[in-house]
Amino acid sequence: MISKEEILKISKLAKLNLTDSEIEELQNDMASVLGYIDQLKEVDIDGVDPMSHAVDIKNQLKEDKIMETDSTDIIKEFPEKEERLLKVKSVFKNED
Amino acid sequence: MKIKEIQQGLNNKDFSVRELVERKLALIGEKDKDLNSFITIDGDNALKRADKIDERLKKGEDLPLAGVCVGVKDNILFKNVRCTAGSNILSDYTAVYSATVVDRLLEKGAIILGKLNLDEFAMGSSGEYSAFGVTKSPIGKDLVPGGSSSGPAVAVLADFCDVTLGSDTGGSIRQPAAFCGVVGLKPTYGAVSRYGLISLSSSLDQIGPLAKNVEDAEIIFDIISGKDEKDATSVNMPQGIDVSGLKIGVPKEFFTQGLDPKVEASIRGAIKKYEQAGATIKEISLPNSKYSIAVYQIIMTAEASSNLARYDGIRYGLRNDADTETLEEVYSSNRTQGFSKEVRRRIMLGTYVLSSGYYDAYYARALKVRNKIKQDFDSAFEKVDYILTPTTPTTPFKFGEKLKNPLEMYLSDMFTASVNLAGLPAISIPCYNIDNLPVGLQIIGKPFSEKSIFATAKIFEDLK
Numbered sequence: 356m357i358s359k360e361e362i363l364k365i366s367k368l369a370k371l372n373l374t375d376s377e378i379e380e381l382q383n384d385m386a387s388v389l390g391y392i393d394q395l396k397e398v399d400i401d402g403v404d405p406m407s408h409a410v411d412i413k414n415q416l417k418e419d420k421i422m423e424t425d426s427t428d429i430i431k432e433f434p435e436k437e438e439r440l441l442k443v444k445s446v447f448k449n450e451d
Numbered sequence: 452m453k454i455k456e457i458q459q460g461l462n463n464k465d466f467s468v469r470e471l472v473e474r475k476l477a478l479i480g481e482k483d484k485d486l487n488s489f490i491t492i493d494g495d496n497a498l499k500r501a502d503k504i505d506e507r508l509k510k511g512e513d514l515p516l517a518g519v520c521v522g523v524k525d526n527i528l529f530k531n532v533r534c535t536a537g538s539n540i541l542s543d544y545t546a547v548y549s550a551t552v553v554d555r556l557l558e559k560g561a562i563i564l565g566k567l568n569l570d571e572f573a574m575g576s577s578g579e580y581s582a583f584g585v586t587k588s589p590i591g592k593d594l595v596p597g598g599s600s601s602g603p604a605v606a607v608l609a610d611f612c613d614v615t616l617g618s619d620t621g622g623s624i625r626q627p628a629a630f631c632g633v634v635g636l637k638p639t640y641g642a643v644s645r646y647g648l649i650s651l652s653s654s655l656d657q658i659g660p661l662a663k664n665v666e667d668a669e670i671i672f673d674i675i676s677g678k679d680e681k682d683a684t685s686v687n688m689p690q691g692i693d694v695s696g697l698k699i700g701v702p703k704e705f706f707t708q709g710l711d712p713k714v715e716a717s718i719r720g721a722i723k724k725y726e727q728a729g730a731t732i733k734e735i736s737l738p739n740s741k742y743s744i745a746v747y748q749i750i751m752t753a754e755a756s757s758n759l760a761r762y763d764g765i766r767y768g769l770r771n772d773a774d775t776e777t778l779e780e781v782y783s784s785n786r787t788q789g790f791s792k793e794v795r796r797r798i799m800l801g802t803y804v805l806s807s808g809y810y811d812a813y814y815a816r817a818l819k820v821r822n823k824i825k826q827d828f829d830s831a832f833e834k835v836d837y838i839l840t841p842t843t844p845t846t847p848f849k850f851g852e853k854l855k856n857p858l859e860m861y862l863s864d865m866f867t868a869s870v871n872l873a874g875l876p877a878i879s880i881p882c883y884n885i886d887n888l889p890v891g892l893q894i895i896g897k898p899f900s901e902k903s904i905f906a907t908a909k910i911f912e913d914l915k
Contacts, residue, residue: 362799365803366799368802368806369795370786371783371795377792381796392745394742395742395816395817395820398742398819400823404822405821405822406822409640410640410641410686428548429547432547441765
Protein backbone atom coordinates (compact mmCIF):
# COMPACT_ATOMS: atom_id res chain seq x y z
CA MET A 356 0.00 0.00 0.00
CA ILE A 357 1.37 3.40 -0.93
CA SER A 358 1.36 5.92 1.90
CA LYS A 359 -0.56 9.17 1.81
CA GLU A 360 2.75 11.06 1.96
CA GLU A 361 4.04 9.17 -1.07
CA ILE A 362 0.87 9.97 -3.04
CA LEU A 363 1.19 13.65 -2.15
CA LYS A 364 4.85 13.68 -3.18
CA ILE A 365 3.97 12.14 -6.55
CA SER A 366 1.08 14.55 -7.04
CA LYS A 367 3.49 17.45 -6.59
CA LEU A 368 5.79 16.01 -9.25
CA ALA A 369 2.82 15.48 -11.54
CA LYS A 370 1.41 18.96 -10.82
CA LEU A 371 -2.01 17.68 -9.80
CA ASN A 372 -4.23 18.59 -6.84
CA LEU A 373 -5.92 15.77 -4.99
CA THR A 374 -8.80 15.76 -2.53
CA ASP A 375 -8.66 13.43 0.46
CA SER A 376 -11.06 10.95 -1.09
CA GLU A 377 -9.08 11.04 -4.34
CA ILE A 378 -5.90 10.27 -2.41
CA GLU A 379 -7.59 7.26 -0.84
CA GLU A 380 -8.93 6.04 -4.19
CA LEU A 381 -5.51 6.41 -5.75
CA GLN A 382 -3.91 4.48 -2.92
CA ASN A 383 -6.25 1.60 -3.73
CA ASP A 384 -6.05 1.86 -7.53
CA MET A 385 -2.30 2.15 -7.61
CA ALA A 386 -1.87 -0.67 -5.12
CA SER A 387 -3.97 -2.85 -7.38
CA VAL A 388 -2.00 -2.03 -10.54
CA LEU A 389 1.39 -2.12 -8.83
CA GLY A 390 0.48 -5.44 -7.24
CA TYR A 391 -0.18 -6.80 -10.70
CA ILE A 392 3.03 -5.31 -12.06
CA ASP A 393 5.01 -7.00 -9.31
CA GLN A 394 5.10 -10.24 -11.33
CA LEU A 395 7.86 -8.69 -13.44
CA LYS A 396 10.22 -9.41 -10.55
CA GLU A 397 10.20 -13.08 -11.51
CA VAL A 398 11.57 -12.47 -15.02
CA ASP A 399 15.23 -13.25 -15.62
CA ILE A 400 16.65 -10.07 -17.16
CA ASP A 401 20.30 -11.00 -16.87
CA GLY A 402 22.20 -9.82 -19.93
CA VAL A 403 19.09 -8.33 -21.57
CA ASP A 404 19.41 -4.85 -23.07
CA PRO A 405 16.66 -2.34 -22.36
CA MET A 406 14.44 -1.67 -25.39
CA SER A 407 13.16 1.85 -25.51
CA HIS A 408 12.52 2.01 -29.24
CA ALA A 409 11.07 -0.36 -31.79
CA VAL A 410 12.99 0.99 -34.77
CA ASP A 411 16.77 0.71 -34.78
CA ILE A 412 17.65 4.18 -36.02
CA LYS A 413 19.65 7.03 -34.53
CA ASN A 414 19.96 10.78 -34.95
CA GLN A 415 17.76 11.53 -37.93
CA LEU A 416 19.13 14.93 -38.95
CA LYS A 417 17.57 17.57 -41.13
CA GLU A 418 19.23 20.13 -43.36
CA ASP A 419 19.92 23.31 -41.41
CA LYS A 420 18.02 25.73 -43.66
CA ILE A 421 15.90 28.71 -42.78
CA MET A 422 12.15 28.33 -43.35
CA GLU A 423 9.42 30.93 -43.30
CA THR A 424 7.06 30.55 -40.37
CA ASP A 425 3.95 32.43 -39.38
CA SER A 426 3.04 32.52 -35.71
CA THR A 427 -0.41 34.06 -36.20
CA ASP A 428 -2.33 30.83 -35.54
CA ILE A 429 -0.22 29.97 -32.51
CA ILE A 430 -0.80 33.43 -31.03
CA LYS A 431 -4.53 33.01 -31.63
CA GLU A 432 -4.51 30.07 -29.22
CA PHE A 433 -2.91 32.01 -26.35
CA PRO A 434 -5.42 31.97 -23.46
CA GLU A 435 -4.57 35.63 -22.79
CA LYS A 436 -2.54 37.98 -24.92
CA GLU A 437 -1.41 41.53 -25.50
CA GLU A 438 -0.67 42.12 -29.18
CA ARG A 439 1.78 39.31 -30.03
CA LEU A 440 2.79 38.67 -26.45
CA LEU A 441 1.60 35.82 -24.26
CA LYS A 442 0.08 37.13 -21.05
CA VAL A 443 0.36 35.13 -17.82
CA LYS A 444 -0.40 35.66 -14.15
CA SER A 445 2.33 37.24 -12.15
CA VAL A 446 3.34 34.62 -9.67
CA PHE A 447 6.27 36.31 -8.05
CA LYS A 448 5.60 36.66 -4.37
CA ASN A 449 7.17 39.60 -2.65
CA GLU A 450 9.78 38.34 -0.27
CA ASP A 451 9.78 40.88 2.48
CA MET B 452 -19.54 1.66 -51.28
CA LYS B 453 -15.90 0.59 -51.50
CA ILE B 454 -13.36 3.22 -52.54
CA LYS B 455 -13.00 1.69 -56.01
CA GLU B 456 -16.80 1.71 -56.43
CA ILE B 457 -16.88 5.40 -55.51
CA GLN B 458 -14.22 6.07 -58.18
CA GLN B 459 -16.22 4.13 -60.79
CA GLY B 460 -19.44 5.91 -59.85
CA LEU B 461 -17.77 9.31 -60.20
CA ASN B 462 -16.29 8.32 -63.57
CA ASN B 463 -19.72 7.18 -64.78
CA LYS B 464 -21.23 10.40 -63.44
CA ASP B 465 -23.64 8.36 -61.28
CA PHE B 466 -23.17 11.00 -58.61
CA SER B 467 -21.02 14.00 -57.76
CA VAL B 468 -18.66 14.39 -54.84
CA ARG B 469 -21.03 16.97 -53.42
CA GLU B 470 -23.91 14.51 -53.47
CA LEU B 471 -21.81 11.92 -51.66
CA VAL B 472 -20.87 14.38 -48.95
CA GLU B 473 -24.47 15.61 -48.63
CA ARG B 474 -25.69 12.04 -48.14
CA LYS B 475 -23.13 11.35 -45.44
CA LEU B 476 -23.83 14.62 -43.61
CA ALA B 477 -27.56 13.91 -43.71
CA LEU B 478 -27.05 10.43 -42.28
CA ILE B 479 -24.77 11.80 -39.56
CA GLY B 480 -27.32 14.51 -38.75
CA GLU B 481 -30.03 11.89 -38.43
CA LYS B 482 -28.27 9.08 -36.59
CA ASP B 483 -25.22 10.37 -34.73
CA LYS B 484 -27.19 11.95 -31.91
CA ASP B 485 -27.85 8.41 -30.71
CA LEU B 486 -24.26 7.26 -31.16
CA ASN B 487 -22.15 10.34 -30.40
CA SER B 488 -19.27 9.24 -32.63
CA PHE B 489 -18.41 12.80 -33.73
CA ILE B 490 -17.06 15.59 -31.54
CA THR B 491 -16.80 18.16 -34.36
CA ILE B 492 -18.54 17.98 -37.74
CA ASP B 493 -16.88 20.23 -40.35
CA GLY B 494 -19.87 20.14 -42.71
CA ASP B 495 -19.65 23.55 -44.42
CA ASN B 496 -15.99 23.16 -45.29
CA ALA B 497 -16.56 19.59 -46.41
CA LEU B 498 -19.20 20.79 -48.89
CA LYS B 499 -17.01 23.66 -50.13
CA ARG B 500 -14.17 21.24 -50.67
CA ALA B 501 -16.52 18.78 -52.41
CA ASP B 502 -17.43 21.46 -54.95
CA LYS B 503 -13.74 22.15 -55.59
CA ILE B 504 -13.02 18.44 -56.06
CA ASP B 505 -15.95 18.15 -58.51
CA GLU B 506 -14.45 21.02 -60.54
CA ARG B 507 -11.01 19.46 -60.58
CA LEU B 508 -12.47 16.13 -61.71
CA LYS B 509 -14.28 17.89 -64.57
CA LYS B 510 -10.89 19.23 -65.69
CA GLY B 511 -9.69 15.63 -65.87
CA GLU B 512 -7.52 15.59 -62.78
CA ASP B 513 -6.69 12.19 -61.30
CA LEU B 514 -7.67 12.15 -57.63
CA PRO B 515 -7.69 8.56 -56.31
CA LEU B 516 -9.60 9.51 -53.15
CA ALA B 517 -12.13 11.85 -54.75
CA GLY B 518 -15.51 11.28 -53.12
CA VAL B 519 -14.04 9.37 -50.20
CA CYS B 520 -15.41 10.72 -46.91
CA VAL B 521 -12.95 10.38 -44.04
CA GLY B 522 -13.37 10.82 -40.30
CA VAL B 523 -10.33 11.55 -38.17
CA LYS B 524 -9.89 10.60 -34.50
CA ASP B 525 -9.82 13.77 -32.43
CA ASN B 526 -6.21 13.29 -31.33
CA ILE B 527 -4.99 13.83 -34.89
CA LEU B 528 -4.68 17.48 -35.89
CA PHE B 529 -6.60 18.98 -38.81
CA LYS B 530 -5.64 22.62 -39.32
CA ASN B 531 -8.21 25.25 -38.32
CA VAL B 532 -10.56 22.65 -36.88
CA ARG B 533 -11.08 22.18 -33.16
CA CYS B 534 -8.94 19.36 -31.72
CA THR B 535 -9.83 18.23 -28.21
CA ALA B 536 -8.18 14.83 -27.61
CA GLY B 537 -11.52 14.11 -25.90
CA SER B 538 -10.43 16.32 -23.02
CA ASN B 539 -11.66 19.46 -21.27
CA ILE B 540 -8.10 20.73 -21.21
CA LEU B 541 -8.30 21.21 -25.00
CA SER B 542 -12.06 21.74 -25.39
CA ASP B 543 -11.55 25.11 -27.12
CA TYR B 544 -8.26 24.40 -28.87
CA THR B 545 -8.01 24.88 -32.63
CA ALA B 546 -5.30 22.96 -34.46
CA VAL B 547 -2.61 25.23 -35.88
CA TYR B 548 -1.33 22.66 -38.36
CA SER B 549 -2.46 19.40 -39.96
CA ALA B 550 -1.00 15.99 -39.31
CA THR B 551 1.06 14.63 -42.22
CA VAL B 552 -1.42 11.75 -42.64
CA VAL B 553 -4.27 14.26 -43.05
CA ASP B 554 -2.32 16.25 -45.66
CA ARG B 555 -1.52 13.07 -47.58
CA LEU B 556 -5.20 12.11 -47.74
CA LEU B 557 -6.26 15.63 -48.74
CA GLU B 558 -3.65 15.67 -51.54
CA LYS B 559 -5.38 12.67 -53.09
CA GLY B 560 -8.79 14.33 -52.99
CA ALA B 561 -10.31 12.97 -49.78
CA ILE B 562 -12.89 14.96 -47.81
CA ILE B 563 -12.54 15.18 -44.04
CA LEU B 564 -16.04 15.23 -42.54
CA GLY B 565 -14.98 15.92 -38.99
CA LYS B 566 -13.27 14.79 -35.78
CA LEU B 567 -14.25 11.60 -34.04
CA ASN B 568 -14.82 10.80 -30.39
CA LEU B 569 -12.26 8.88 -28.35
CA ASP B 570 -11.33 7.96 -24.83
CA GLU B 571 -9.59 11.03 -23.42
CA PHE B 572 -6.00 11.33 -24.67
CA ALA B 573 -6.43 7.84 -26.11
CA MET B 574 -6.49 6.38 -22.60
CA GLY B 575 -9.19 3.77 -22.51
CA SER B 576 -10.55 0.58 -24.02
CA SER B 577 -14.29 1.19 -24.15
CA GLY B 578 -15.32 4.67 -25.35
CA GLU B 579 -16.55 5.49 -21.83
CA TYR B 580 -13.83 7.96 -20.92
CA SER B 581 -14.44 10.96 -23.16
CA ALA B 582 -15.15 14.42 -21.75
CA PHE B 583 -17.58 14.74 -24.69
CA GLY B 584 -19.82 11.87 -23.70
CA VAL B 585 -19.88 8.16 -24.19
CA THR B 586 -19.87 6.72 -27.73
CA LYS B 587 -22.54 4.11 -28.36
CA SER B 588 -22.28 1.10 -30.64
CA PRO B 589 -24.79 0.24 -33.38
CA ILE B 590 -24.24 -3.42 -32.38
CA GLY B 591 -26.19 -3.04 -29.15
CA LYS B 592 -27.19 0.00 -27.10
CA ASP B 593 -25.75 -1.34 -23.86
CA LEU B 594 -22.54 -2.65 -25.43
CA VAL B 595 -19.32 -0.66 -25.62
CA PRO B 596 -17.89 0.10 -29.06
CA GLY B 597 -14.38 -0.37 -27.64
CA GLY B 598 -11.64 2.22 -27.40
CA SER B 599 -9.84 4.38 -27.52
CA SER B 600 -10.71 4.79 -31.24
CA SER B 601 -14.41 4.44 -30.40
CA GLY B 602 -15.60 7.16 -32.80
CA PRO B 603 -13.55 5.88 -35.76
CA ALA B 604 -14.88 2.33 -35.38
CA VAL B 605 -18.51 3.39 -34.98
CA ALA B 606 -18.34 5.94 -37.84
CA VAL B 607 -17.22 3.18 -40.22
CA LEU B 608 -19.80 0.66 -38.99
CA ALA B 609 -22.62 3.23 -39.19
CA ASP B 610 -21.58 4.36 -42.71
CA PHE B 611 -20.95 7.90 -41.53
CA CYS B 612 -17.51 7.68 -43.17
CA ASP B 613 -16.06 5.46 -45.87
CA VAL B 614 -12.85 5.10 -43.87
CA THR B 615 -11.50 6.61 -40.68
CA LEU B 616 -8.13 7.24 -39.08
CA GLY B 617 -7.52 6.01 -35.56
CA SER B 618 -4.49 5.61 -33.32
CA ASP B 619 -3.21 2.50 -31.55
CA THR B 620 -0.92 2.42 -28.52
CA GLY B 621 -1.92 -0.86 -26.86
CA GLY B 622 -4.81 -1.97 -29.08
CA SER B 623 -6.82 1.20 -29.60
CA ILE B 624 -7.52 0.60 -33.30
CA ARG B 625 -7.75 -3.19 -33.27
CA GLN B 626 -9.96 -3.66 -30.22
CA PRO B 627 -12.75 -1.24 -31.28
CA ALA B 628 -12.46 -2.67 -34.81
CA ALA B 629 -13.06 -6.13 -33.31
CA PHE B 630 -15.96 -4.91 -31.14
CA CYS B 631 -17.61 -3.19 -34.11
CA GLY B 632 -17.02 -5.90 -36.67
CA VAL B 633 -14.81 -3.79 -38.96
CA VAL B 634 -11.22 -3.88 -40.19
CA GLY B 635 -8.49 -1.98 -38.32
CA LEU B 636 -4.73 -1.93 -38.92
CA LYS B 637 -1.95 -0.94 -36.55
CA PRO B 638 1.10 -0.40 -38.79
CA THR B 639 4.69 -1.27 -37.91
CA TYR B 640 6.13 1.38 -35.60
CA GLY B 641 7.71 3.95 -37.91
CA ALA B 642 5.67 3.04 -40.99
CA VAL B 643 3.26 5.95 -40.61
CA SER B 644 4.22 9.47 -39.55
CA ARG B 645 3.16 10.56 -36.07
CA TYR B 646 3.56 14.25 -36.91
CA GLY B 647 0.31 15.84 -35.84
CA LEU B 648 -0.75 12.96 -33.58
CA ILE B 649 -1.26 14.14 -30.01
CA SER B 650 1.26 11.91 -28.26
CA LEU B 651 0.26 9.42 -25.62
CA SER B 652 3.19 7.02 -25.54
CA SER B 653 5.84 7.98 -28.07
CA SER B 654 7.51 4.59 -28.45
CA LEU B 655 4.17 2.78 -28.93
CA ASP B 656 1.75 5.14 -30.77
CA GLN B 657 0.85 4.57 -34.43
CA ILE B 658 -1.88 6.01 -36.66
CA GLY B 659 -3.80 3.51 -38.78
CA PRO B 660 -6.90 3.08 -40.98
CA LEU B 661 -10.28 1.57 -40.12
CA ALA B 662 -12.59 0.44 -42.90
CA LYS B 663 -15.38 -1.99 -43.74
CA ASN B 664 -13.10 -4.17 -45.86
CA VAL B 665 -9.42 -5.01 -46.23
CA GLU B 666 -9.03 -3.44 -49.69
CA ASP B 667 -10.05 0.03 -48.48
CA ALA B 668 -7.79 -0.20 -45.43
CA GLU B 669 -4.91 -1.06 -47.76
CA ILE B 670 -5.62 1.85 -50.12
CA ILE B 671 -5.53 4.29 -47.19
CA PHE B 672 -2.41 2.70 -45.68
CA ASP B 673 -0.56 3.00 -49.01
CA ILE B 674 -1.31 6.72 -49.08
CA ILE B 675 -0.57 7.64 -45.47
CA SER B 676 2.53 5.51 -44.93
CA GLY B 677 6.13 6.32 -45.73
CA LYS B 678 8.95 8.38 -44.27
CA ASP B 679 8.08 11.90 -43.21
CA GLU B 680 10.79 14.49 -42.68
CA LYS B 681 8.73 15.94 -39.85
CA ASP B 682 8.73 12.68 -37.85
CA ALA B 683 12.22 11.52 -37.00
CA THR B 684 10.90 8.10 -35.95
CA SER B 685 9.35 7.37 -39.34
CA VAL B 686 11.28 5.25 -41.81
CA ASN B 687 11.17 4.35 -45.47
CA MET B 688 9.66 0.95 -45.69
CA PRO B 689 11.83 -1.79 -47.08
CA GLN B 690 10.42 -3.77 -50.01
CA GLY B 691 7.68 -6.30 -49.29
CA ILE B 692 8.70 -9.63 -47.87
CA ASP B 693 8.59 -12.53 -50.30
CA VAL B 694 6.34 -15.17 -48.81
CA SER B 695 5.84 -18.37 -50.71
CA GLY B 696 3.42 -20.60 -48.91
CA LEU B 697 1.48 -19.56 -45.86
CA LYS B 698 3.15 -20.46 -42.55
CA ILE B 699 0.90 -19.49 -39.66
CA GLY B 700 1.79 -19.61 -35.98
CA VAL B 701 -0.77 -19.99 -33.21
CA PRO B 702 0.64 -18.91 -29.83
CA LYS B 703 -0.48 -21.25 -27.07
CA GLU B 704 -0.30 -18.54 -24.42
CA PHE B 705 -3.11 -16.61 -26.15
CA PHE B 706 -5.48 -19.56 -25.86
CA THR B 707 -5.55 -20.14 -22.12
CA GLN B 708 -7.48 -18.66 -19.21
CA GLY B 709 -9.17 -15.37 -19.75
CA LEU B 710 -10.22 -16.25 -23.31
CA ASP B 711 -13.98 -16.72 -23.73
CA PRO B 712 -14.46 -20.28 -25.08
CA LYS B 713 -16.94 -19.03 -27.69
CA VAL B 714 -14.39 -16.50 -28.98
CA GLU B 715 -11.85 -19.30 -29.11
CA ALA B 716 -14.23 -21.43 -31.18
CA SER B 717 -14.67 -18.56 -33.67
CA ILE B 718 -10.91 -18.07 -34.02
CA ARG B 719 -10.22 -21.81 -34.37
CA GLY B 720 -12.81 -21.82 -37.14
CA ALA B 721 -10.78 -19.18 -38.99
CA ILE B 722 -7.56 -21.11 -38.48
CA LYS B 723 -9.24 -24.18 -40.00
CA LYS B 724 -10.24 -22.13 -43.03
CA TYR B 725 -6.61 -21.09 -43.54
CA GLU B 726 -5.59 -24.73 -43.27
CA GLN B 727 -8.13 -25.61 -45.96
CA ALA B 728 -6.62 -22.83 -48.09
CA GLY B 729 -3.27 -24.61 -47.91
CA ALA B 730 -1.61 -22.91 -44.96
CA THR B 731 0.69 -24.75 -42.57
CA ILE B 732 -0.40 -24.20 -39.00
CA LYS B 733 2.22 -24.45 -36.23
CA GLU B 734 1.76 -24.07 -32.51
CA ILE B 735 4.30 -21.55 -31.24
CA SER B 736 5.18 -20.13 -27.87
CA LEU B 737 5.52 -16.51 -26.79
CA PRO B 738 6.44 -17.21 -23.19
CA ASN B 739 6.97 -13.62 -22.08
CA SER B 740 3.71 -12.36 -23.59
CA LYS B 741 1.98 -12.96 -20.26
CA TYR B 742 3.90 -9.98 -18.91
CA SER B 743 2.67 -7.64 -21.68
CA ILE B 744 0.07 -5.77 -19.69
CA ALA B 745 2.43 -5.25 -16.76
CA VAL B 746 5.18 -3.96 -19.07
CA TYR B 747 2.69 -1.91 -21.07
CA GLN B 748 1.22 -0.24 -17.99
CA ILE B 749 4.67 0.86 -16.87
CA ILE B 750 6.02 2.09 -20.21
CA MET B 751 2.78 3.66 -21.43
CA THR B 752 2.00 5.54 -18.23
CA ALA B 753 5.64 6.65 -17.86
CA GLU B 754 5.73 8.04 -21.40
CA ALA B 755 2.24 9.53 -21.00
CA SER B 756 3.17 11.35 -17.80
CA SER B 757 6.01 12.95 -19.72
CA ASN B 758 3.97 13.72 -22.85
CA LEU B 759 1.10 15.27 -20.91
CA ALA B 760 3.38 17.57 -18.91
CA ARG B 761 2.98 20.17 -21.66
CA TYR B 762 -0.69 20.76 -20.79
CA ASP B 763 -0.29 23.49 -18.23
CA GLY B 764 -2.68 26.19 -19.40
CA ILE B 765 0.07 28.64 -20.31
CA ARG B 766 0.41 28.77 -24.11
CA TYR B 767 -2.84 27.03 -25.09
CA GLY B 768 -5.71 25.05 -23.66
CA LEU B 769 -7.74 25.51 -20.53
CA ARG B 770 -6.63 28.29 -18.22
CA ASN B 771 -8.78 29.08 -15.23
CA ASP B 772 -8.65 32.14 -13.02
CA ALA B 773 -8.46 30.31 -9.73
CA ASP B 774 -6.96 32.08 -6.79
CA THR B 775 -3.37 30.93 -7.10
CA GLU B 776 -0.18 32.39 -5.73
CA THR B 777 2.66 30.30 -7.06
CA LEU B 778 3.52 28.93 -10.49
CA GLU B 779 3.09 25.39 -9.15
CA GLU B 780 -0.45 26.23 -8.10
CA VAL B 781 -1.25 27.69 -11.53
CA TYR B 782 -0.12 24.47 -13.20
CA SER B 783 -1.90 22.17 -10.75
CA SER B 784 -5.10 24.13 -10.87
CA ASN B 785 -5.36 24.07 -14.69
CA ARG B 786 -4.34 20.44 -14.97
CA THR B 787 -6.59 19.16 -12.22
CA GLN B 788 -9.57 20.91 -13.73
CA GLY B 789 -8.77 19.94 -17.32
CA PHE B 790 -7.84 16.27 -16.93
CA SER B 791 -10.39 13.59 -16.09
CA LYS B 792 -9.93 10.98 -13.37
CA GLU B 793 -8.54 8.26 -15.64
CA VAL B 794 -5.97 10.62 -17.13
CA ARG B 795 -4.90 11.79 -13.68
CA ARG B 796 -4.69 8.19 -12.52
CA ARG B 797 -2.35 7.24 -15.37
CA ILE B 798 -0.21 10.35 -14.94
CA MET B 799 0.18 9.49 -11.26
CA LEU B 800 1.19 5.93 -12.04
CA GLY B 801 3.64 7.03 -14.72
CA THR B 802 5.19 9.63 -12.46
CA TYR B 803 5.54 7.05 -9.70
CA VAL B 804 7.34 4.44 -11.82
CA LEU B 805 9.79 7.07 -13.07
CA SER B 806 10.45 8.63 -9.70
CA SER B 807 13.71 8.34 -7.86
CA GLY B 808 13.91 5.11 -5.94
CA TYR B 809 11.44 3.30 -8.18
CA TYR B 810 12.89 3.91 -11.64
CA ASP B 811 15.09 0.80 -11.61
CA ALA B 812 12.56 -1.52 -10.05
CA TYR B 813 9.82 -0.58 -12.50
CA TYR B 814 10.77 1.38 -15.61
CA ALA B 815 14.28 0.08 -16.26
CA ARG B 816 13.12 -3.48 -15.61
CA ALA B 817 10.08 -3.07 -17.87
CA LEU B 818 12.32 -1.99 -20.77
CA LYS B 819 14.27 -5.23 -20.45
CA VAL B 820 11.18 -7.43 -20.26
CA ARG B 821 9.94 -5.53 -23.31
CA ASN B 822 13.04 -6.72 -25.15
CA LYS B 823 12.31 -10.30 -24.13
CA ILE B 824 8.75 -9.98 -25.44
CA LYS B 825 10.16 -8.74 -28.75
CA GLN B 826 12.73 -11.54 -28.87
CA ASP B 827 9.93 -14.10 -28.48
CA PHE B 828 8.31 -12.69 -31.63
CA ASP B 829 11.65 -12.62 -33.48
CA SER B 830 12.19 -16.33 -32.72
CA ALA B 831 8.64 -17.20 -33.72
CA PHE B 832 9.01 -15.34 -37.02
CA GLU B 833 12.00 -17.53 -37.90
CA LYS B 834 9.57 -20.45 -38.09
CA VAL B 835 6.33 -18.77 -39.27
CA ASP B 836 5.31 -15.75 -41.35
CA TYR B 837 2.14 -14.71 -39.55
CA ILE B 838 0.78 -15.15 -36.06
CA LEU B 839 -3.00 -15.55 -35.64
CA THR B 840 -4.73 -14.74 -32.38
CA PRO B 841 -8.04 -13.46 -31.10
CA THR B 842 -7.99 -9.64 -30.99
CA THR B 843 -9.81 -9.53 -27.67
CA PRO B 844 -10.52 -12.10 -24.94
CA THR B 845 -14.29 -11.50 -25.08
CA THR B 846 -17.06 -10.15 -27.29
CA PRO B 847 -18.05 -6.51 -26.57
CA PHE B 848 -18.68 -6.00 -22.88
CA LYS B 849 -21.41 -3.83 -21.33
CA PHE B 850 -21.16 -0.19 -20.32
CA GLY B 851 -20.04 0.10 -16.72
CA GLU B 852 -18.87 -3.50 -16.56
CA LYS B 853 -15.17 -2.70 -16.31
CA LEU B 854 -15.21 0.63 -14.52
CA LYS B 855 -14.94 -0.54 -10.92
CA ASN B 856 -11.44 -1.95 -11.05
CA PRO B 857 -9.11 -0.18 -13.52
CA LEU B 858 -7.03 -3.34 -13.81
CA GLU B 859 -9.94 -5.22 -15.40
CA MET B 860 -10.18 -2.61 -18.14
CA TYR B 861 -6.42 -2.80 -18.73
CA LEU B 862 -6.54 -6.60 -19.10
CA SER B 863 -8.81 -6.33 -22.13
CA ASP B 864 -5.67 -5.27 -24.03
CA MET B 865 -3.91 -8.56 -23.26
CA PHE B 866 -3.75 -9.78 -26.86
CA THR B 867 -2.95 -6.47 -28.49
CA ALA B 868 -0.43 -4.65 -26.26
CA SER B 869 2.48 -7.05 -26.88
CA VAL B 870 2.33 -6.11 -30.56
CA ASN B 871 2.89 -2.41 -29.79
CA LEU B 872 5.71 -3.27 -27.38
CA ALA B 873 7.47 -5.20 -30.13
CA GLY B 874 6.74 -2.53 -32.76
CA LEU B 875 5.08 -5.04 -35.10
CA PRO B 876 2.21 -4.57 -37.58
CA ALA B 877 -1.14 -6.24 -36.91
CA ILE B 878 -4.62 -6.15 -38.40
CA SER B 879 -7.96 -7.05 -36.86
CA ILE B 880 -10.54 -8.40 -39.29
CA PRO B 881 -14.08 -9.63 -38.63
CA CYS B 882 -14.19 -13.31 -37.71
CA TYR B 883 -17.26 -15.53 -37.19
CA ASN B 884 -19.96 -13.89 -35.05
CA ILE B 885 -20.88 -15.44 -31.73
CA ASP B 886 -24.52 -15.01 -30.65
CA ASN B 887 -24.75 -12.19 -33.22
CA LEU B 888 -21.81 -10.41 -31.61
CA PRO B 889 -18.67 -9.58 -33.58
CA VAL B 890 -15.34 -11.31 -32.97
CA GLY B 891 -12.03 -9.95 -34.22
CA LEU B 892 -9.26 -12.10 -35.71
CA GLN B 893 -5.80 -10.59 -35.27
CA ILE B 894 -3.06 -11.25 -37.82
CA ILE B 895 0.41 -10.18 -36.67
CA GLY B 896 3.25 -9.92 -39.17
CA LYS B 897 6.98 -9.26 -39.38
CA PRO B 898 8.12 -5.61 -39.36
CA PHE B 899 7.01 -3.75 -42.52
CA SER B 900 5.05 -6.72 -43.88
CA GLU B 901 1.76 -4.81 -44.16
CA LYS B 902 1.28 -5.71 -47.85
CA SER B 903 1.60 -9.41 -47.02
CA ILE B 904 -0.74 -9.03 -44.04
CA PHE B 905 -3.37 -7.44 -46.27
CA ALA B 906 -3.04 -10.31 -48.77
CA THR B 907 -3.36 -12.89 -45.99
CA ALA B 908 -6.33 -11.06 -44.48
CA LYS B 909 -8.07 -11.00 -47.88
CA ILE B 910 -7.79 -14.78 -48.10
CA PHE B 911 -10.01 -15.20 -45.04
CA GLU B 912 -12.26 -12.30 -46.05
CA ASP B 913 -12.99 -14.14 -49.33
CA LEU B 914 -13.27 -17.63 -47.85
CA LYS B 915 -15.27 -16.75 -44.76
